[in-house]
Amino acid sequence: MFYLTLIYIFLLVGPAIATIAFFRRLSTRWHLFLLSLCIFYGISPFLMTGGAFGLANHFNCSAEAVRFRCPSPVWLGDVISGLAMAHWLAIFAIPSAILGAIGLLISGILQHRRSQDTGSTSGEIPAVFYRSRRHKVIAGVCSALAQQWHQSLSLLRVVTVVLAIVIPGFIFLYLWCWLAFPIEPRLQQQFYVKEDGEK
Known part of the structure; x- marks a missing residue:
């Protein structure tokens, strides 16, 4: 049950960001910021995995199958092992980020049309x-x-x-x-x- 909830949360991050922009009727600047946030969310699993290998090199940790062993501190091996497996989260993060980006583009277009129809100069309605x-x-x-x-x-x-x-x-x-x-x-x-x- 817990893992299923976690999967739903990972899948819904991008669409949730897009709907925040839609309901708040944010300006173009905010749409661009949230779009960059969606892109960062999509690539974050790969960044975490890359960071794990960087930490392993820095602390002279050795890889044993799918686990890392560090000379000191010992607990760092478990942390690096977990981060190294983060690339599997891309299965959920990438589709979520794509949906979020599409939603933000649609929301931005609708917001632009609304601001033209109302004659708003700030873009906020x-x-x-x-x-x-x-x-x-x-x-x-x-x-x-x-x-x-x-x-x-x-x-x-x-x-x-x-x-x-x-x-x-x-x-x-x-x-x-x-x-x-x-x-x-x-x-x-x-x-x-x-x-x-x-x-």
């Missing part, structure tokens, strides 16, 4: 969904969802905590929501406060 500033405990995700779905905030928080305990990868979904959706602007928050005060 208000997001569709915002995390809530009011009643937030950690990131305001549960509060925003409770408001959007017209559900009890306490119930949604309890469900979130239970799912985070029961499903190992759920915490990464929460972190993704934290990154993908911006916090509501202060002007929008003042509007809500004024509206509540009138009632």
Whole structure:
């Protein structure tokens, strides 16, 4: 179960980065930064393997089958052995990075069209969904969802905590929501406060 969750996380890193750019409606500069992050993620298994061989040479470690033995410190052999096998992660990292790069290109094209249609010079357009500033405990995700779905905030928080305990990868979904959706602007928050005060 743990390894399956880990595989899903490795596969979803690239698409998750692309959807963050899409939902936040980021500028072209941010799209390029995230694209370089996707490329780095795709080649990182090979960089780790290359770094392992560099460490082995530096500490005079000898290779025995698929393990490295180091004279001092002894535990470094296990670390280098693990890093040397990191190139197998490329099976998951490369397709994920390719999907992320395609998603970022599509998101960048859509963002460019949106900015042309609205006449925005900055390239940044208000997001569709915002995390809530009011009643937030950690990131305001549960509060925003409770408001959007017209559900009890306490119930949604309890469900979130239970799912985070029961499903190992759920915490990464929460972190993704934290990154993908911006916090509501202060002007929008003042509007809500004024509206509540009138009632």
